[in-house]
Every structure is written in C-alpha cells, then in structure tokens.
Amino acid sequence: MADLRGGIDLGGTKIQTAIVDAGGELVGQARRPTPTSGGPQDVAEAMAAALREAAAEAGVESGALSGVGVGAPGSADERTGVLSSASNLPGWEGSFPLGETLREALGTEVRIGNDVQVATEAEFQLGAGREFESLLGVFWGTGVGGGLVLDGKPWLGRGAAGEIGHMVVKRGGARCPCGRHGCMEAYAGRKAMEAEARRRHEDGEKTDLFKLMEKHGKPRLTSGIWERALDHGDKLAGELIERAVEALGTGIASAVNLLDPEAVILGGGLGIRFGERLREPLAEEMGKHLFVDERPPAVRVASLGDLGGAIGASLLVSR
C-alpha cells in the first residue's frame, strides 16, 4: 500500500484524480467539476474530496498514499507548493498555499507542478513517448501548452519553460487571448478559434458550428463539435482548422529547429481528437519550416488520453 501514489489534474472545468501503483497502473480514479465560484479554499476542498474518492476506489485512506502530486494551471512553485495566477480558477488571481492546504487535508506529502509539463512526463514515462529520450509535448486544447523532456529529464527553465503556444508564428498577426499578437495560440487555441468563428459568422460567413453547439447542448465549441462540423463539410470549420494546423506546424517546426528533439507528442482535447486525422497536413506544414527537413522528429498522439494529466501529476511524488 505504501507504493500507491495519488495524482490530481486541476483543470478549469474539471478535477480529475487518479491512484497509481508503483508500476504506473491505474487502481482508482474520480472526477468532479471545478467550482466556478468561491475561491482557492473551495477548489482545494473539491480537490481533496475527489482524491479521497479515488483512494476509496483503490481501497486506501489518502493518508496511506506515499504522496499526492498536483498538475495545475497558472504558475506552480514546485519548491513551496504555492500556486499563483491561475486566472481560469475562481478567485485565484493571487497566490495560495495549495500544497500545504492539501497536505493538511489529505495527511500525506503533496507536490505541485505545471499541468502540461506533468502530462508530458506521463507520456514520456508511460505513454506515447516511452521509446524516446527527448521530447516536446504539445497540448492543443483551449490554449496550446507545451512540456519538455530533454535527455530523460524534465526541463522547466526558471519554472516557466514550455510556453510553445506563445511562440510567435506571425509578427504583427492575430491578437492572442494572452493579449499579445501573433502567438501560435492566437490561431490554434480552441478559445481563439471559437472567437474567430464567431466574428466571421457575425460578418456573414455561413457555418453550422453554432447550430451544432446548441443542438448538442454545449456551452462552447468543443473538439467534438469541431469534428462534427468537419465531417459535415462545414467550410468555415475547415478553414479555421487549416489555419490552426498552419500555425501549429510553423510553431512546432520553430521549436524543433531550436531543440532538435527525437519526438513531438501531440495531446490535449483537439490534439487527441484530430492528431491522426491531421497527421499528414501537420507534417507538411512542419516540413515547410524544418531546417533539417530530411529527418523530422517522430510525431505521436498522446496515448494516456484524459487521464494523462492525473497520472503525470502522480509522478511528481517520486521526482
């Protein structure tokens, strides 16, 4: 039992928890919605409850776990356990001692890290990146996040490495949700794509995207809605996905020119859904900008799926 570890993937819409054994096998899991009101203390309580639920499924008390790791958005300080600037979580513009709060609630050691970085490490240790020693994780979802494993070890820089979504693909280009211009995410992030679709639709371009969203009762253009629209031959959806793939290919090629990793792992909601389908156009866009174009890196779709973040978080315990 001492070999069981917990992982918590703290997202803007859901909290996914996992209990993992020493071999990386999943032995318990639970999911809860992320509180949309209140503050960090409420989020921490929901996280603790979801973790206890997963532990119960695995037949242990949380205090018997060898530790719990948390993959969090915003700026996670691994040394102090403080999470700052997690602006898509309620009342979390400032700093909150998340590690300490969870340690008291759960009765075991807690370590926090960056959500995308731990998902990359999960793919490196247990998923699609197992055969490689260096990889670039690209998580294509609401935004575009990145993670790095170099020479078998996570590379965090001064704590904020991996922001591939904010590499510039077009100087003076589209405005990004981050407020800057020309970032890869300004073209490829789901949130930016939805905003662009809405603008073009309001300007008179035809699309079924928003009809499909309403029909399926979704509050936003989910990756599933984009897929349905593509399947229906929706022209605007096709153009915006193509535009996203151009930006992804350009930004990934830039990162590969700088780092020359063995592999690129494509994850995230859109990445997992479209990774295989868009493999060829993505490779083609990358090829236009790769400096050493005769040996592109391997491109793999993340294999741990939705649970990658929570499993990756559990790996923080032994790091």
Next chain:
Amino acid sequence: MADLRGGIDLGGTKIQTAIVDAGGELVGQARRPTPTSGGPQDVAEAMAAALREAAAEAGVESGALSGVGVGAPGSADERTGVLSSASNLPGWEGSFPLGETLREALGTEVRIGNDVQVATEAEFQLGAGREFESLLGVFWGTGVGGGLVLDGKPWLGRGAAGEIGHMVVKRGGARCPCGRHGCMEAYAGRKAMEAEARRRHEDGEKTDLFKLMEKHGKPRLTSGIWERALDHGDKLAGELIERAVEALGTGIASAVNLLDPEAVILGGGLGIRFGERLREPLAEEMGKHLFVDERPPAVRVASLGDLGGAIGASLLVSR
C-alpha cells in the same frame, strides 16, 4: 605542456586558431584566410598550418597538445569527426573526414563540433555567461546562429539544435537565404540585410551604404559599414537595422518562452558591434512577446570577441 589544448574556428572567410592553457588563458594564436578554391583537403591543410603557427607561438609542437578542437559550420558529427554540408567552404557540399585528416596532420586527438555551439560554451565557461547555469547564445552575423547550455551542459539535440536563425518570426514572410520563408535570419542576417538594402537601393531609395562599402574597400556590407551608415544618420540603414532588431527580439522571445533560460548571450559580428547600442530597442521588442514579461532573462554581449570561437573549440577536447 600536456595541459595545453588547441582550438580552430573554421569560418567562411578566415581560420582562427588558439592555444589555451588549463585555466582557459590564451598562450598562442594565429589567423589565416580560408581557401576560396580547391576542396576540403586544401582547407584542412590551411587549418593544420594555422594551428602549428599558434602552437609555435606557445612554444610547443602540435603533437604535444592534449588535443585540438574544431568549431565548424555545416553539419559536424562529433562522434565520427566527419564534416558535411559546409556549403560556404570550397567543394564541401558532401562529407569529409576532417577529424581524422587533422589528427594525422597534427599528431594529436582532434574533436569537431558546431562553431556557434562551441562559441556559446566558451562564453558559458570563460566569458559573459559564467554566472549562469542555462543560456541561449545568439550569434548575429552573416547568418543568425544559436547555441544552448542547459543545466550547465551543452544541449545538441540529435546534433542540430540551436538553429534559432531559422525559427519563424513571420509566416509567409521574407525569403531567407536558406530558401524558406519568414525565418528570423531572413530579416536579421547580414547577408539578407545586404540583399534587401541592394533591392531597395535599386528601387530608388537613397542610401550611403554602398558608397561607404566602396570607399573603405570592402567586398560586402560589413558590420563596420553598417555602423558608419547609422552614425551618419542613413535612413535606409536605420530602417533595416530596426527591422533586424524586431526580428531578433521576436525570435529570441519565442525561444525564451519555450526554454526560459537565465540568460541570452549576444555574439557574432553584428551582435558584438551593436549589442550595447541596441540593448534598449532589443529589450523592448523582446518585451512585446515574452510570456512572463516581469522577469526577462539577462541579456549580455559576448565578451570573448573574435577569439571566442577558437577558445570554445579548444573546450571540445575535455568535453
């Protein structure tokens, strides 16, 4: 004597050699023009002669050195000593066993590496990067090359890391000397800047750049010519330097967003000449695109100057 090492910086116009003691002090040096005709064997002979000349200045035979390192353009295979695709050297489109040839000529172990990477390592160990554990070297000259030191060690990727000049700053932008579009080097490389100046001048824009070039008997727009033109208030020169700084700031910020290093070392002919003068505009351009803009990396101008490449090459011996 066994502690003396040799270094050879193999450039397109000159071969610079250095003899360095165990403390990194320079004890001998020599420079020769790079042969412009013939083939790899002729270049190797000129390299060996220049190294022997530096060794003589240091009072040793080349065979008494503990080894010789070579920083080379093109694709250098550190394991085999083969240099390939060094297209700015005469007859070097293919592969040539440079390490083995020099070992026989000099009577000591020879290691070859990438010119920009070894210059970055020299700055890390002995120059402007000494106080940092992670740095990005940006060598702004004829092209724009890059080198990486991460966690105190060189990062080479699969052998071709560091191509910061071919990170894309503007999708669909200017054509680069490499044949691709929108690379940082297409705006900031000396060669691309000269081509753009010539195009605009032929289209009727006024500039003293080419008059200054002729007056000073230069075959091209050297960094010194650019500086003179700026000092004279030449409008076209000012615009093209500004355009270069915009591209450099954008590309460096993209690299920093991905890697989050402690420092950026700016070297190369233009980098050394303009580093201090353009510090403020470069910081401003970077600031527009840095994701964590409240703590930009330190930006330092390379301190080893013209000899950094040869000194860095000598460090390959003990690596």
